Amino acid sequence: MRALLLISLFVCAIASAQTPQGDKRKIFELSANNVTSRGSVVVAQDNAFMLSEDVYMYADKITYNREEESALLEGNVRIYRGGSLFVDAARVEMNLKTKHTILQPAYFQNENGMWFSGREVQDSDKIYTFKKAIISSCDVQFPIWHLKSTSGHYNSQKEYISTWNSRLYFGSLPVFYLPYFSFPTSTERKSGLLTPELGSTSREGFVYIQPLYIAPFKQWDITLLPQIRVDRGRGINAEFRLADEKNNIARFNVGYFRQYHEYMKDFNLLNKEIFGFEFEYSRAGLLEPLFTNYKDHFYTSIMYMNDLEYKRLQKLNGRYSTRLHTSRINYYGQSDNHYVGMYFKYFSNLAQANNNNTFQTMPNLQYHRFLDTIFTNHLYYSLDVQSKNITRHTGYTYWQNSINVPIGLNFSLLKDYINVNGKVDLYASNVSLGNAQDTLDPLSRERVERSMQYAYANYELGINSDVAKAYKYFFHTMHLEALFNAPSYRYTSDAMSDQVYQAYSELAGSMSSAALEAYWNPNEIMDFSSAQPKVDLKFSNYFYNTQGQELFFYRVYQRIYTQDQILTQNQSLRQEVGTTLFDGLNITANIFYSYIAKTFNEASVTASFNKFGVQSTLNYFFRIDSRALQAGTYNDAASRSGFLRGSLRYDFGYFQFSGNLGYDTQNYYFKDWSVILSRDIRCFGIALKFAADVRPILTRNNIETIANQYIKVEFRFVPLAGVGFTQRLQNQ
Template identity: 35%
Template sequence: MPRFLCLFPFFLFCLFAQESYKANSSQLGEIIADKLSSDKNKIYAKGNVVLISGEYYISADDVVYDKSNKTAEIKGEVRVYKGSDLSFSAKSVKVDFSKDTFSLSSIYLQSVESGLWVSAKEASSQNDVYYFKENTVSGCDIQNPIWHLDSSSGSLDQSDDVLTLWNTRIYIGKMPIFYIPYMSISTNNQRKSGLLYPKVAYLNEDGFYYQQPIFIAPYESWDITLSPQIRTSRGIGISGDFRLATPRDNLLIFQTKYFYNTKKYVQKYSILNQHIYGFNLDFQTRLGTGWFDGYETLNDGFYSNFTYMNDLDYLRIDDAGKKVGDRLSVSRFNYLLHSEEHYFGFYNKLFIDIAQANNADTFQLLPSLQYHKFYDSLFWQNLMYSIDVQANNVMRKEGYGYYENTINIPIGIELPLFDGYLSVGASTDLNFTNINLYQTQNLQIANNPNINYKNANFFTANYSASLATDLAKDYGDFMHTLQLMAKISGPYYRYTSNMFSDNVYKDYSNAVIQISNDSSKTSEQKKFIINNLWNPSSIVDFDTNKHKFEIQLSQYFYNNAGNTLFYYNLSQKLNLQSQDYLFSESMVNEIGSSPIDGLDMKASIYYSFLYNDITEASASVDLEKWHLKTSVGYYYKKLFASNTSSINANFINFSLSNDFGYFSLGGEVNYDFLARQLKDWSVEISTDIRCFGVSLKFAQEIASILTDEGNQPLLKSITNNYVRLEFRFTPLSEVGVSYRFNK
């Protein structure tokens, strides 16, 4: 078989000649074919043409190269391989080496990393950018794709790995389901600027809901996402996310949101806030701030999780179906510095009750300073001590505030006896608290109008003595461990200002009950009086300064695989201060078992001997094994006040899901025995077949909204029923539509 040296640059390939023929061109390569010939300025290669260059391998049926104008025509099944992966194929290719451009017909492109492929009738290329018309894109099998995208035109930038499509129709099989005028896709899963997948839904109160995220990533270190939205029956809004990665691998996220409710919507549903807005800042150092990198024994860190909002609907601006379960939002802004022996902390806490119109009367911790000396030996190895000092500014706009200074010094000793089978411990805790109040113009002390309320002090010296054992025995097939501890504790010296006397604690509790039951006052008047009523329990817990006896029992059984066959924990505290309230605290019983991997069973019962009744109980069973995942949980709580009692919570929840291979089925349900009705429930069926997935979900949920019914803020619950259809296109993303309707 004759061989000739030919010129063939392709995708900027430099091909190297096998024969000794030289040409005045740098585009030289090795070509193998069944038949090679030349005629003046043209070189012909026919039949099983193969070109090799480095890691690239190119096959075709015919190649004609014109040396005069440096163009080549490649016909047949043109295939380009990189290593063992096919990256490009076409029916025919025309290359102009002088302009570094080429045109293709019946092109086929495939991304090795993502698995996406593109086919088009016509295409051209210049500087590593492909331009094509009437193209098809999919991540499924090319012969019969489950899903595909048909576009009028598009481009693929190989240098940036970005696929751009115009006038795109999304098909499942032969059925069109969605239209997108423009979309940009990263073929190697890297951050690229462009439009993200929209959120689409129909909501019974809000109308048609459409949100279009716009992703902007100009640099590797930061990006921005802007997400304007419209709700045709409610209003418009926008949210923005700014993310910054620092050189020390720390991530800063700043998010702000705004939504405008139309006047018609506000009047129809008695919405409290026409303008909903807020922001949140999240930042945490992983490797420290870097300020103390030159000190081996010093480490520091910064943490911020700061949120401000004027309405709980702020949490649902980006997700209309988001369930909000906690009405209290806590923001933190903290810095810490520590060595092996010392710790310093600077804290800030902001509390927002989203059920209130404003939080002017909510206590805030702005700021708090702490110094802590870690446990260390004192004169003797077994005699341990530590020091904790704190200074807190507890403030609010309306009502009294105070500066709190505390010092806590625990000193203790623990001695092992009988080769460690038994240990004896004794300790003392020295606690000092100083309070300086401000904004006291409306402050009242229940039944004690003559007490000086400018400052107060509280000092206690507490004792503690304990006896504990920790035993373990191996029985061959299983191991048994037993821990038993008995402890007695209480104050042996106590000094308090009049503001912390026992009578003030009792008078405050009685005053709150009387004010709450006073029908002659409005709710706002009651709230004002209680907020300005001195509450000593918010600073020093009255019950902690009592003589108590505590007993704890724990035992565990383990098998040889390390699974917990069975465990039982018991604890009981006795109030030695009063014979009538000896059993003022409930006995806690906890049992559980995890005999096999994936199965966890546990239950707890709080029993009060004072009321001869169960105060709290819970039980749960969780199983995640094979293709099955299920969970059952029950919770019960009973409150006691004087001679009356009321059930505060009594509900059960159940969830079950299983993958049957061809499809998976799952659901959950919550039943409230107090309301005698189903609360939240959902049923979902889904399937994933290689490159495609679809799920259909029916659900009901209880949501809370903030209204101004009765000219006062009111947290109102509404019932939402909805259905959601979601499509997953591998390796792209997912898109879904929701319809929410009245119960």
């Protein structure tokens, strides 16, 4: 029978009156197959085990002195603290009273796989001091990478390591020297320096970006990114993140960069100082506790920048080519029957000198009553009320209030094979102009009226049918629908009549944009095609396999104006088709056919393949400008645009390949491309990237483009850090 001795000195240290903590308990336990005691010394051998507070220790032999409260562990010593620390040593001396421990030699490993070993390690209250240590997260016998340090310490409670005179080795080859290095050993957020970005370009010279991460509290943190571009200038970016009680993250970014005078002069740039800010926040349930059966959502995304370079300068090779941006602040709430919304929109276009004459929505208020029945299940209605404040710095502004009430009747025929519906759409709107003292009526060429009204009553008749049938190997559904819509009543103020609409269209064809700003534009308020009788024809069908997976679909839509052939010719025949030829391959296409041009005026095709370890996509887009179609100049190269984009990713085992390609099929040039060769194992990763892109820049004259080609190499030492270097090859 196993001999067991429990020295269970649950030493109940009754604290004195001066100790504010009250009772304290120190848990101690010692056991083994063979335990002997001589005076105050206890010797435990064969599967010896010792527990001291939260530390579990195993050894071939444990010698414990009860008077000195010290222990000596010898032979195959293994020490555990919860699941976060593992220590392997040949000999350990510890004083349980002072918590001072000497380990010779020692091997430490935490739950994330990071380990270090040293000839001698001393522990003082869970802070381990070591000399001549090796640190890595790779295989112990043959690590791909490791650090050799002359000295350092490991704080097991705060979970970080600090080392002095460290050399980074790749295999047996030394590659980098670090006089001092400190890094966390856990995945929890900790303040400190992050991996820098290093690079060199022909335009900017040497580039160094050094992120500094500050996380003083769990609910918020800051990342500072000071940078220097030796031949271009200096700047700093900052990102502030704050988590609310529901763990929704609010992000605020701000950046500033000052360019050298010589750099601006050499490249004829517009802005010496580049700056901007961004704010994003989204939250559901903002006001839900105040109301019964109510759900809401708040969302904001705001960005301001004086130059496209603001976004690009946040990274070494930042890419950003979007000249148009919309900032939004949205809120909506809804119950079973009601919906309320408030929307702010601010449009900015960096291709313009300023956005003073751009209409901004500040705000748009909306109330909507969801579709509901009245008197009978076949009679339905809904209600929509909106109030829009459309403003800008230069030119007229307007406030528009509108109400829309559709009332309809719906019933089925022929055992539900055919569904018939009729609807009356009632709409009324009032428009009040502001800052319009110099705005002219396009028809009379006199000052436009400040207040105007627009109302109509349209009726709609529709018929549709949905049929489905199961076959032996597939399932088929089909939908057919025809809608006829026409006005039964219409009223407009003089400034919104058809004649004003036609007069403005004639002015737009003969005047410059600057001259046209002096005239009232009725197109901003109303869609004149809504007053025209029209028929909408829709057809769709779907095929599914016996497991419910979609095999093929086809949809087609056509609008016909019954009293205006020109409007009909301006419409396109819209077709959508998609198929899954086999598992892993999906193809979809959208095609628009123009009757005026007697050709396809818009098309997009997407193919994706994901099987056998291959992930690839191919997208094609083609479009003819609608104004060129109406003017008959659609064959001009300037009126056409087309793009091809593809991506491919495959893991060959020894390395992973991924590539992207963007090609302008109209102007015959590559917009961007990249090829990445990478290799990742448990503790190490390497990536080599070749890339090029064409990016717009703001100059004093106009927006120009430059070609950017670069090579980037990146090393990832998991979980320690990663480092990369970028070399730009060409700028044009």
